[in-house]
Amino acid sequence: xxxxxxxxxxxxxxxxxxxxxxxxxxxxxxxxxxxxxxxxxxxxxxxxxxxxxxxxxxxxxxxxxxxxxxxxxxxxxxxxxxxxxxxxxxxxxxxxxxxxxxxxxxxxxxxxxxxxxx
Numbered sequence: 001x002x003x004x005x006x007x008x009x010x011x012x013x014x015x016x017x018x019x020x021x022x023x024x025x026x027x028x029x030x031x032x033x034x035x036x037x038x039x040x041x042x043x044x045x046x047x048x049x050x051x052x053x054x055x056x057x058x059x060x061x062x063x064x065x066x067x068x069x070x071x072x073x074x075x076x077x078x079x080x081x082x083x084x085x086x087x088x089x090x091x092x093x094x095x096x097x098x099x100x101x102x103x104x105x106x107x108x109x110x111x112x113x114x115x116x117x118x
Contacts, residue, residue: 004064004065007064008060008061008064008065011060011064012057012060015053015056015057015060016053019049019052019053019056020049020053025045025049028045028048028049029045032045032048
């Protein structure tokens, strides 16, 4: 589109000059039978010129403005797998000590319910 801006501007100027020219307006008045001096008919002529100008500009813009196609986005790399969690040596030794304490407490003391004591 950037390359066609000057061309588009020139085409718009020429089309506007032709469509809005008083001679074209008078020709359309004679061709359609609408009178310029009658206010309602004059507004109908203005509407006809507006529609014609819009259609011509739509055709020009459709032919000159072409959207660029974007390339597809690149595929992202697959995510890396996380390593398994590592236990620290001090936690492993504390767990084994707690397990033995819980076993001995369950055997000797029957007053504990689900880890809570009264």
